Amino acid sequence: MSGRPHRYRWILFEATKIVIVAAIASSIYLKATDAHYEAYASANRLTTFEGRSSAKISELEERGSSSLDELARARETIDKMAADLRQHEARFATSAAFNDQLASQTYALESTLRADLERIAGSAEITAQKVSERVSQIESQLDRSPKRLKQRLIYPVIQLRGNGTVGSGVVISSERRSENQPAVTYALTAFHVVQEITEGADDATWIREVKFMDPDTDRLGSIEGGARVVAFQPETDVAMLRMELPEPWPYIATLATPEELERVEIFDPVYAIGCPLGNKPLPTAGEISSQEKIVSGETFWMINAPTFFGNSGGGVFLAESGRLIGISSMIYTYGKTTPMVVPHMGLFVPLATVRQWLQGEGYAFLCDPEVGTPQAASGSAPDGNDLEH
Incomplete structure (x- = not known):
């Protein structure tokens, strides 16, 4: 009895295996059938594509053949043009050579002419340089003559008087603007000179007594009309005077250029020209001692050329060129009870400061004629009516 159930189980197991195998075989058969039909359909599509591709290839071959024909014709044309060009080249070969x-x-x-010109130009430059050096030597000799030194240094300096005070000024411009008009003349001076001369006056911008040197007598001579204070700057101790003269004053101080001022150094020789103690303009010689003396925040230069009361407002000139480099301002003193003057320690306003001030006041034409004209500048210049003591 026990062996039968075991056998039945085996038979059932085998039958189950047969059923499963049959099911798998059936599934495989169905998939194979589907694949067969799909392959058949793909073969049909491929056949159709091949037919179309063959037609397209034939069309492209026809177009390619046509293009080759056109290319051959173009090549023939190019060959003909090349032959024509060679004929033209042969024809103009002689002309080109x-x-x-x-x-x-x-x-x-x-090249020969250029070399000759360079040689001539070099020779001319050397000659011009030699001539220029010789002219400079002659001019230097002439400028060192007493007469020429007076004209360049003494005669441009004027004397200012009033209220028991004396000071100096330097003429920097004088010209007649039109016929039958007075010669408008400008002079630089020190502000404190103007302030002391006009103190207590009804018109603080008017200096009544102005004296010029007479070249014929070598003495001072007064002019009629006096001088008007038209601009000033207390901080830097500078002022501008305007005068109307019957004739232009021929002796004008020549201002040093900015380039010349930059080259000025300590030990450079100078002349200080002014009217000390009411004298006519007197020259004293010395050197630049300092270029960095600060007084009340302003920069002054120092000279050891002797100066005294009355020199203020006068000019400081380079000895070599005779050009104006500044306006005398102060001298050192020591002692409280009875101050003693140190005449060889004079301070002056450097021309760079003066030039900057002139430009700000509308008088740039006085230090640089190319900036403008006196007529144009005079309209914007101050009238000096704000002078205070």
Whole structure:
């Protein structure tokens, strides 16, 4: 009894395996059938594509053949044009050779002329330099003559008087603007000179007594009309005077250029020209001692050329060129009870400061004629009516 159930189980197991195998075989058969039909359909599509591709290839081959024909015709045309070009080149070969020869000769001639011109220019430059040096030597000799020194340094300096005070000024411009008009003349001076001369006056901008040097007598002579204070700056101790003269004053101080001022150094020789103690303009010689003396925040230069009361407002000139480099302002003193003057320690306003002030006041034309004209500048210049003591 026990062996039968075991056998039945085996038979059932085997039958189950047969059923499963049959199911798998059936599934595989169905998939194979589907694949067969799909392959058949793909083969049909491929056949159709091949037919279309063959037609397209035939069409492209026809177009390619046509293009080759056109290319052959174009090549024939190019060959013909090349042959024509070679004929033209052969025809103008002689002319081209002539042009090359002419160009070569022209270049050679041009090179020769350029070399000659450079040689001549070099020789002319050397000659001009020698002439310039010789002229400078002659001018230097002439400028060192007493007469010429007076004209350049003494006669431009004027004397200012009033209220028991005396000071100096320097004429920097004098010209007649139109016929039948007075010669408008400008002079630089020190502000404190103007302030002391006009103290207590009804018109604090008017200096009644102005004296010029008479070249014929070598003495001071007064002018009629006096001088008007038209601009001033207390901080830097500078002021501008305007006068109307019957004739232009021929002796004008020449201002040093900015480049010359930059080259000025300590030990450079100078002349200080002014009217000390009411004298006519007197020269004293010395050197630049300092270029960095600060007084009340302003920069002054110092000279050891002796100066005294009355020199204020006068000029400081370079000894070598005779050009104005500043306006005398102060001198050192020591002692409280009875101060003693140190005449060889004089301070002056450097021209760079004066030039900057003139430009700000509308008088740039006085230090640089190219900036403007006196007529144009006079309209914007201050009238000096704000002078205070």
